[in-house]
Amino acid sequence: MELAATETFIATKHGVILEKTDRAFEELGVLNPAVYQDGNTVHMFYRAAKKGNFSTIGYCRFEGPTTLVERHAEPIFEPEYIYEIHGVEDPRITKIDDTFYMTYVTYDGINTSGALATSKDLTKFKKKGIITPKFILHDFSNLIQDHLQNPGVAKILAVNTARNYPLTITMKEHLMVWDKNVVLFPKKINGKFVGLHRLFPSIQIFTFEKKKDLTPEYWKEYLKNLPEHIVMEPEYDHETSHIGPGAPPIETKDGWLVIYHSAEKREKGLVYHASAALLDLENPQKVIGRLTKPIITPAEYYERHGYVNYVVFPTGTAIFDDLLYIYYGAADDKIAVASLNLNDLLTELKQNPHENDIK
Template sequence: MHTMFSGATFPLGPFVPYEGNPILRPRGGSWESANLYNPAALVDGDEVILLYRAHADDIVSHVGLARSRDGLHFEREEEPILSPSEDYELFGVEDPRIALIDGTYYLTYTGWDRRSAQLCLATSTDLRTWTKHGPLFEDFDTFATVDPRGFNWSKAGVIVPVRMHGKWWMYFGEGAIYWATSDDLVHWTPGTPDTEPMYSPTPGSFDEDLVEIGTSPVLTDNGLLLMLTNGATRTVNPDGTVDVDYRCGQVVIDPDDPTTVLARMQVPWLAPQTFEDLNGLVSNVTFVEGLVKFKGTWFAYYGQSDTTLAVAVHDPAQPWGASLRD
């Protein structure tokens, strides 16, 4: 049985932030000396692997790798596994998400050139030697219906690791959420123009300003679950600065009609609450990108204010309403 078939249900949770957070911090005078956050996650045998974003004071992001045997305590490698090398990513390879399909790792990430953020793809069979396939979408702005950029802008792609209706599917987007399909997992075609998202912010709610894809999908007993990284509230101050509040939501998609969102959580399942969540390079941010089920427990890995890395844990033996069952 494929790992995405979990026996879970929507909504997934509740998740409790680990009391030992943050589990990874910046260190030393190295490439990861200033900020470390926003990890992809996957299970490899008896270990959890994190592919995390980090940078020094230059704010040029690289992707590093860390391993854990309990999902909580990680040992990281000294050098990054992915670094900027092309013009479209010269100032950062950012915010990875990962899928393992037939022995190949498919890593989506944001390439940043200090003007345009573009969703990019790299592939590997060993997590160390990567083939970069470049930006995935041309003339596409995932903010087109929210706050138009007017040029290429796309982030946050998660690949469904099994075919649906004869094709490979990806859900992507920052601002609003879209879908794309592929025959070979490398070349992707959006299903609609950028003016027709499949899911948009909800007025008057915690995600009224923007929504963004978070973690890899989970096929639950009642739909294809996607965690959202935020549902952000943006406040523009009189001096022009912007305050943000990034919280985490969930939506569930109909696998029989993969372009249809069936339901959304009405409240966030994770919100800024600790010192690290509330203070950092970009304050008031809980930004989830990694989700695994490991040894019977769910681990959701998230960035705290673009500065440190944390985990929230869900024990299936403690479902919603557990206090009523005592």
């Protein structure tokens, strides 16, 4: 399955910078890293998978964008609760004021959810629990019933309902709506935390003042007005399956730069790309620019062959001089990085205006 080359704005690839080892916790693969940049230092918190696909989070440190100088021999973050018994996955990190916020995916073997942990020093994290809606599909369907004429909402329900797991009918009755890929903006807007998440297959936005505000009642009201919260839907040829938040948004003079992943349906399976969009600084639900082609697509051998073939899954960024470095999971078992000129990317986005249908 070769991907045709496109004349578009694409990143320069620097290859694989982290691979699995023979340590038990990461012998299956390393992937989908959270990145926090502190000057010339890049802190990386990566998903580490062991046999059986049980995941923890490992830690390593780079000086400059690609020079590995430290790597822990044990996980820094592990499952503790029943809802994450099968793994803690795909972290993202944002610093707001003096606190680091790590969002991650919990997996219990059947259901996945978005969760939050906080830290003051990037070494010890305090888990705050699940922050995404937890509704079984039947209840979710009832909550969005008034909006099923909306194509985007109808697709969310259709995709979740069609999930094909080898489960008994009894277990399927407890299957929850699929929500993951939570990223937080690196500052509060109008005094509130702002996050992006993905009720499959589109990207939605949510706001809250405190974690305790994210109650079942909050999410019930949110879902009753779901169309109002959709930021982006799959739109282009490289997004025929779904899209989802990637790295935390980056504040620029032109808007919030969002690097997200796009999944394309192909005859032999899905192909994952990295894509870019620009959101309004004051109202990040408004999309003001969006590229019609991906900026990173799986063309290299290390992106096309691995635990899952043809995957570029961006989850972290760093900026050195005028270059934006994008860190991503490659073929679901290694970590690679690519870069592009930040100012050129912003110019390209402004030349591709896009306005979503927010009220």
